[in-house]
Amino acid sequence: MKAAGEEIKKILPHRDPFLFVDECEVMEDGTIQAKRVFKDTEPFFKGHFPDYPVVPGVILVETMAQAGGVGAKLASPDNNGLFFLAAVNNVKFRKQVRPNDTFEMKVTNLRVSSRIIKQQGVGYVNGEVAIESEWTCIVGNP
Secondary structure (H helix, E strand, O other): EEEOOHHHHHHOOOOOHHHHHHHHEEEOOEEEEHHHHHHOOOOOHHHHOOOOOOOOOHHHHHHHHHHHHHHHHOOOOOOOEEEEEEEEEEEEOOOOOOEEEEEEEEEEEEEEEOOOOEEHHHEEEEEEHHHHHEEEEEEEEE
């Protein structure tokens, strides 16, 4: 199951400038793989270390959580709920993500129920680990 571009907009409620998933695929083993290219025109680069722009860590966590949400909906298309980030744990930043970097993610479901989704993810740049994190989302009604 794959989604990209307009298909992702049908799955996630987010819109520019806060939509951070370019493409997403659920693999046969249930692992979610996704990508985002952080273009040098992203609005946060103007104010976040403008002389040495890097993607803010909270944006990286949000990007992985959005990828996890896309993957969860691709795997269970009947789920009409909205996923609200409720907790973030065990975040480790390993490498900076810079303008025009391709940020690749692997997300694993730790727990999925009708009310809670707990996931963990690893984000990579050029094959090197940039971030590791776990998060929990509460499923709410639109």
